[in-house]
Amino acid sequence: VDLLHYCTQLAQQARSASRTLATASTQTKNRWLNRAADALLDQQTAILNANEQDLSAAADLSPAMRDRLKLTPQRLASAAQGLREVALLADPVGQVRSSWVTPRGLQVSRVGTPLGVILFIYESRPNVTIDAAGLCVKSGNAILLRGGSEARHSNMALHAVLQDSLASCELPREAVQVIGVPDREAVGALLRMNHLIDLVIPRGGEGLIRRVVAEAKMPVLKHFQGNCHVYVERSADPDMAERITVNAKCQRPGVCNAAESLLIDEAVAPALLPRLARKLRESGVELRGCPRTRQLVPEAKPATEEDHAAEFLDLIMSVKVVADIEEAIAHIARYGSGHTETIVTTDLRAARHFTSAVDSAVVLVNASTRFNDGQELGLGAEIGISTDKLHARGPCGLLELTSYKYIVQGDGDVRE
Amino acid sequence: VDLLHYCTQLAQQARSASRTLATASTQTKNRWLNRAADALLDQQTAILNANEQDLSAAADLSPAMRDRLKLTPQRLASAAQGLREVALLADPVGQVRSSWVTPRGLQVSRVGTPLGVILFIYESRPNVTIDAAGLCVKSGNAILLRGGSEARHSNMALHAVLQDSLASCELPREAVQVIGVPDREAVGALLRMNHLIDLVIPRGGEGLIRRVVAEAKMPVLKHFQGNCHVYVERSADPDMAERITVNAKCQRPGVCNAAESLLIDEAVAPALLPRLARKLRESGVELRGCPRTRQLVPEAKPATEEDHAAEFLDLIMSVKVVADIEEAIAHIARYGSGHTETIVTTDLRAARHFTSAVDSAVVLVNASTRFNDGQELGLGAEIGISTDKLHARGPCGLLELTSYKYIVQGDGDVRE
Numbered sequence: 143v144d145l146l147h148y149c150t151q152l153a154q155q156a157r158s159a160s161r162t163l164a165t166a167s168t169q170t171k172n173r174w175l176n177r178a179a180d181a182l183l184d185q186q187t188a189i190l191n192a193n194e195q196d197l198s199a200a201a202d203l204s205p206a207m208r209d210r211l212k213l214t215p216q217r218l219a220s221a222a223q224g225l226r227e228v229a230l231l232a233d234p235v236g237q238v239r240s241s242w243v244t245p246r247g248l249q250v251s252r253v254g255t256p257l258g259v260i261l262f263i264y265e266s267r268p269n270v271t272i273d274a275a276g277l278c279v280k281s282g283n284a285i286l287l288r289g290g291s292e293a294r295h296s297n298m299a300l301h302a303v304l305q306d307s308l309a310s311c312e313l314p315r316e317a318v319q320v321i322g323v324p325d326r327e328a329v330g331a332l333l334r335m336n337h338l339i340d341l342v343i344p345r346g347g348e349g350l351i352r353r354v355v356a357e358a359k360m361p362v363l364k365h366f367q368g369n370c371h372v373y374v375e376r377s378a379d380p381d382m383a384e385r386i387t388v389n390a391k392c393q394r395p396g397v398c399n400a401a402e403s404l405l406i407d408e409a410v411a412p413a414l415l416p417r418l419a420r421k422l423r424e425s426g427v428e429l430r431g432c433p434r435t436r437q438l439v440p441e442a443k444p445a446t447e448e449d450h451a452a453e454f455l456d457l458i459m460s461v462k463v464v465a466d467i468e469e470a471i472a473h474i475a476r477y478g479s480g481h482t483e484t485i486v487t488t489d490l491r492a493a494r495h496f497t498s499a500v501d502s503a504v505v506l507v508n509a510s511t512r513f514n515d516g517q518e519l520g521l522g523a524e525i526g527i528s529t530d531k532l533h534a535r536g537p538c539g540l541l542e543l544t545s546y547k548y549i550v551q552g553d554g555d556v557r558e
Numbered sequence: 559v560d561l562l563h564y565c566t567q568l569a570q571q572a573r574s575a576s577r578t579l580a581t582a583s584t585q586t587k588n589r590w591l592n593r594a595a596d597a598l599l600d601q602q603t604a605i606l607n608a609n610e611q612d613l614s615a616a617a618d619l620s621p622a623m624r625d626r627l628k629l630t631p632q633r634l635a636s637a638a639q640g641l642r643e644v645a646l647l648a649d650p651v652g653q654v655r656s657s658w659v660t661p662r663g664l665q666v667s668r669v670g671t672p673l674g675v676i677l678f679i680y681e682s683r684p685n686v687t688i689d690a691a692g693l694c695v696k697s698g699n700a701i702l703l704r705g706g707s708e709a710r711h712s713n714m715a716l717h718a719v720l721q722d723s724l725a726s727c728e729l730p731r732e733a734v735q736v737i738g739v740p741d742r743e744a745v746g747a748l749l750r751m752n753h754l755i756d757l758v759i760p761r762g763g764e765g766l767i768r769r770v771v772a773e774a775k776m777p778v779l780k781h782f783q784g785n786c787h788v789y790v791e792r793s794a795d796p797d798m799a800e801r802i803t804v805n806a807k808c809q810r811p812g813v814c815n816a817a818e819s820l821l822i823d824e825a826v827a828p829a830l831l832p833r834l835a836r837k838l839r840e841s842g843v844e845l846r847g848c849p850r851t852r853q854l855v856p857e858a859k860p861a862t863e864e865d866h867a868a869e870f871l872d873l874i875m876s877v878k879v880v881a882d883i884e885e886a887i888a889h890i891a892r893y894g895s896g897h898t899e900t901i902v903t904t905d906l907r908a909a910r911h912f913t914s915a916v917d918s919a920v921v922l923v924n925a926s927t928r929f930n931d932g933q934e935l936g937l938g939a940e941i942g943i944s945t946d947k948l949h950a951r952g953p954c955g956l957l958e959l960t961s962y963k964y965i966v967q968g969d970g971d972v973r974e
Contacts, residue, residue, distance in 0.1 A: 161891065165915055236914070244936040248925060255917065257947055340947055361777065361948040382970040389972035475577065497965045498652070499581055501671065509664060509968025518973070519964060520660040531673055531756055531961035532777040533949040545947035548935060549913045552925025554798040556805035557934070 145323065149331040152286060152319055153338035156259045159314035160284035164256050166313060168233040171280050174311040175229035179222035181307045182272065182300075186218050192299035193268065200292045211266045211293055221272040224523060228276045231522045234544045235282040249551040254544045256282030258340035261332055262525070263354060265346040266290035271300045275318045277525050279308075281543035286339070288321045288329055298322065329354075336360040343538075345526050363538060366529045367453040368398035368481035370511040373470045373496070375487035376407040380414055382508060383486045387418050390484065390511040392425040396455050398527060399482050399504075399514040403450060404461045405470045411438055411463045419461075427457045434463035450477045467492055471499045478502060481529055482514040503529065503536035561739065565747040568702060568735055569754035572675045575730035576700035580672050582729060584649040587696050590727040591645035595638035597723045598688065598716075602634050608715035609684065616708045627682045627709055637688040640939060644692045647938045650960045651698040665967040670960045672698030674756035677748055678941070679770060681762040682706035687716050691734045693941050695724075697959035702755070704737045704745055714738065745770075752776040759954075761942050779954060782945045783869040784814035784897035786927040789886045789912070791903035792823040796830055798924060799902045803834050805926040806900065808841040812871050814943060815898050815920075815930040819866060820877045821886045827854055827879045835877075843873045850879035866893045883908055887915045894918060897945055898930040919945065919952035 163171075182189065193213040200211060234254045241251040260283050262274045271287055278285035289297045301320040309315050321328055332339060336359035343363045344354040351364050372390050374383045390401035406415055411434065419429055419439040429435070430449045431442035442461060449460040450473075464470045474483055484506035485496040493507045504514040516524025516537035524537045534542035579587075598605065609629040616627060650670045657667040676699050678690045687703055694701035705713045717736035725731050737744055748755060752775035759779045760770040767780050788806050790799045806817035822831055827850065835845055835855040845851070846865045847858035858877060865876040866889075880886045890899055900922035901912040909923045920930040932940025932953035940953045950958035 161917075164917065242936055244934065248929060248935070250935050255947075258917075361946075379970070385970060385972055389974075393973055493967075501577075501580065501674075502963060504964045504966060506966040506968060509966055509971040510973055512973040513664060513966060513968070513971065514964075518660065519664070519666050519966065520658055530777075531671075535961050536964050545951050547918060548920045548930075548952050550920060550922040550925055550929060550935065551909075552922060552929070554795070554801060555925040555929065556801055557809055557926055557928040558805075 145325055145327055146331050148323060149328055150335070150338075152321065153259065153332060153335050155316035156284040156286055156319060157338050159316040160256065160258045160282075162314050163279065163282050163284060163317050164235070166282065170311060170313065171233070171282075172229040174279060174308060174313055175225045175276055177311055178276070178304055178307040179225040181303045182218055182222045185303050186215060189213060189218065189296065189299045189303065190215070192295040195295040196293055203292065207266065211268070211296075213268055213296060217269055221269040224273055225276045228280050228523055228540075231280065231540055233280065234540045239546060246555065247553070248555060251549045252546050253549050254541075255547050257543060257545050259284045259286065259338060260543070261286045261288065261339050261342040263288045263329060263342065263344045263346070263350065264290070265350070266293045268293045268296035268300060270345070271297050271320070272304075273523060274525055275304050277523055277540060277543060279313070279317055281540045283543055284317045284319075286319050286321060286332065291324050294324065330357055333357040334359050343526060361533070363526065363528055363534060363542075364530060365398065365527050367479040368400070368529075369403060369451060369453045369477065369479040370399060370401045370482040371403045371405055371474050371478060371484070372401045372511065373405040373474075373483065373485045374407065374410065374414065374418070375467060375470075375485055375489065375492045375496075376409040377489040377492065378410065378414075378486040379488060380417070383414060384418055384421055386484065386486050386508070386510050388421050388425060391422060391427055391459050392457070393510070393512055395457050398453075399511050400455070401511045402452060402454050402459060403477070404459055405464050405473060406461070407467075407470075408434065408463050408465055415439060415461070415463070422459060425457070427459050429459055429461050431461040432463060435461045438463075453479065467495060471496065474500055474502070479529065481527075482506070482511040484509060484511050503527070561741055561743055562747050564739060565744055566751070566754075568737065569675065569748060569751045571732035572700040572702055572735060573754050575732035576672065576674045576698075578730050579695065579698050579700060579733050580651070582698065586727060586729060587649070587698075588645040590695060590724060590729055591641045591692055593727055594692070594720055594723040595641040597719045598634055598638045598641075601719050602631060605629060605634065605712065605715045605719065606631070608711040611711040612709055619708065623682065627684070627712075629684055629712060633685055637685040640689055641692045644696050644939055644956075647696065647956055649696065650956045655962060662971065663969070664971060667965045668962050669965050670957075671963050673959060673961050675700045675702065675754060676959070677702045677704065677755050677758040679704045679745060679758065679760045679762070679766065680706070681766070682709045684709045684712035684716060686761070687713050687736070688720075689939060690941055691720050693939055693956060693959060695729070695733055697956045699959055700733045700735075702735050702737060702748065707740050710740065746773055749773040750775050759942060777949070779942065779944055779950060779958075780946060781814065781943050783895040784816070784945075785819060785867060785869045785893065785895040786815060786817045786898040787819045787821055787890050787894060787900070788817045788927065789890075789899065789901045790820070790822040790826065790830065790834070791883060791886075791901055791905065791908045791912075792825040793905040793908065794826065794830075794902040795904060796833070799830060800834055800837055802900065802902050802924070802926050804837050804841060806928060807838060807843055807875050808873070809926070809928055811873050814869075815927050816871070817927045818868060818870050818875060819893065820875055821880050821889060822877070823883075823886075824850065824879050824881055831855060831877070831879070838875060841873070843875050845875055845877050847877040848879060851877045854879070869895065883911060887912065890916055890918070895945065897943075898922070898927040900925060900927050919943070
């Protein structure tokens with residue numbers, strides 16, 4: 143009961159703060175972003191000390207996990223710089239998205255509005271706390287932050303700095319709240335409060351996301367798998383095909399927009415696939431191919447159905463030789479996850495057909511799948527990448543953290 | 559098991575049809591809309607006979623329900639005309655919503671795409687079957703239609719006509735499917751198929767909507783209550799205040815955008831409220847007021863908390879005298895349902911403040927709440943009005959039945 147009381151109070155305070163934030167001026171929100179950036183640097187000793195406490199308590203974490211948890215002066219400076227960059231982005235609230243006059247003379251405008259209260263659940267990186275708070279406040283939303291328990295001291299220290307800077311800009315402290323209790327049940331309780339919380343964004347492993355989807359009574363903006371494809375069409379420039387395939391697979395194999403599957407037209411496979419395979423092997427990639435692939439690349443392992451559907455997040459790639467673009471499109475429809483696909487081609491018709499027929503959040507022509515990213519695509523900072531089709535698809539920046547309303551101006555108009 | 563098999567097959571066929579529809583040309587879709595309109599008129603005898611069967615079986619329905627169920631040559635003609643009008647609307651699929659070039663030279667376009675498969679659950683009016691099918695096919699979506707069981711023969715007759723016209727335009731028949739089994743469990747089974755169905759739209763009473771929200775594994779586009787407010791600000795033109803209040807309340811009291819609550823500034827209440835009350839009473843409206851209201855309008859009944867929050871859908875109106883615009887905005891935030899509110903004012907600052915601070919799907923200035931409607935606001939035909947903030951808010955037309963994808967054109971670009 144006490145936990146429920148605590149969570150209800152958190153959510154009610156967030157709701158109340160969201161009302162004030164909704165009409166805060168862009169100037170005020172930007173002033174806060176810059177002041178919070180200053181405060182993070184001014185108070186970096188306290189923040190780094192808190193982070194040190196988390197690191198000491200996390201002696202049994204893997205080196206990779208410890209590295210994700212660790213804050214350094216550089217990482218703090220970079221997060222602070224991120225806030226300053228968010229201040230430079232256009233305010234999506236109050237933005238007139240479109241406007242027209244109806245035949246009878248009503249002036250209709252579709253205007254951006256905040257969503258309200260956002261619950262953000264994420265894993266250990268404490269710099270994400272800063273990024274998420276900045277994006278939510280700029281878009282006029284109050285945020286409830288639930289980071290990993292191993293980052294608790296770091297997050298509470300960041301929380302104090304962010305709240306103090308909000309108060310000093312005459313914004314409500316409760317616009318940014320870190321959930322301070324370690325209980326797992328706190329998240330369960332919050333996920334039922336759809337009258338107080340408008341959206342939940344889980345960011346982390348598939349287990350976390352499935353749990354949130356199963357329990358949440360409010361909408362979930364989620365990222366499932368990224369089984370991204372590189373399709374080398376028959377007219378592809380061989381050098382470009384090599385450059386894009388290697389970059390998409392190897393530049394950062396552990397992230398969602400890394401390629402997991404290679405498709406290549408049978409017309410060019412005999413000449414090109416052995417070359418691509420050699421380059422991928424040189425970068426340490428294990429290939430798992432269809433029978434045609436294994437004829438051309440004998441050292442490739444046989445690919446199972448699961449391999450074609452897998453998000454490896456590792457130096458492994460499934461390979462399939464396809465008869466033509468239609469087979470490539472059908473393969474992607476069957477095995478893909480709707481995240482990111484690219485075609486390498488010099489043929490205009492192939493490019494047009496591929497981008498029209500492939501139903502993924504981001505479809506590229508002659509560019510690496512690694513470009514599915516808010517910054518790279520010019521949306522500014524992102525809070526995540528959506529694999530949903532409703533509300534937001536692909537990288538989610540400020541615009542995707544908002545809704546809209548219709549403002550209608552009449553002159554005493556009545557119906558009929 | 560058989561029911562599950564039937565539902566799975568329906569949904570799989572819809573999924574497969576949605577792939578074909580997604581790349582159908584605007585020309586083909588418009589040809590179908592016009593051909594379906596012709597076919598509805600050509601085959602009106604069969605349709606009206608089927609409707610007659612439903613009406614005979616529904617002898618125990620109320621006259622109002624029988625009227626909703628009834629098809630006439632006029633109603634069919636009007637539904638057919640609706641399809642022709644949808645043909646005239648812009649195709650949201652393939653529409654470039656925005657486009658830019660990133661600093662490194664990637665050309666990024668945000669392009670409209672269909673959602674995929676939509677499950678539409680509605681109550682008895684069979685003409686809704688025609689409207690919904692037209693909107694979904696035009697927006698490139700396959701639709702599964704679940705109408706009320708009392709309209710079953712009518713819907714099966716419409717289904718045959720719509721499917722034949724699809725086939726004659728070389729579109730997949732399964733783009734429009736009526737769920738042909740009466741079992742209530744069929745809906746439950748379909749609501750779990752989030753791998754095959756992208757969106758469910760329930761249209762009907764609150765019980766239906768709550769059931770769908772509780773059971774659906776896929777997103778739900780829903781309409782809850784419309785507790786719409788008319789706020790008469792102190793500077794309002796008295797004639798306009800009267801005209802708008804009476805129209806908003808009385809023009810069609812049973813619909814969601816009818817006003818349920820009247821707020822009036824205390825500065826003008828003594829002079830204006832008795833006049834408004836008299837006009838409302840002349841139209842048969844029962845008033846339920848706050849204590850200040852009852853001083854000015856003695857015959858008003860006392861309003862409870864529930865009355866201020868109620869969607870009466872009837873000739874009843876709650877009334878509250880407020881100190882100023884701030885109290886009006888706070889009252890709407892507390893009791894409103896976020897559907898539609900209007901301010902009557904001549905003061906520019908009041909209009910700007912009200913439209914900015916009130917968080918509802920449609921906020922009007924000097925116009926009746928009854929204008930919250932897709933046709934009236936110039937969106938074209940609508941499939942419903944959303945009281946959600948995610949994805950779509952307010953009237954939902956063709957645009958709201960779509961998603962988008964990013965198409966990115968590079969020139970061999972790779973990251974880093």
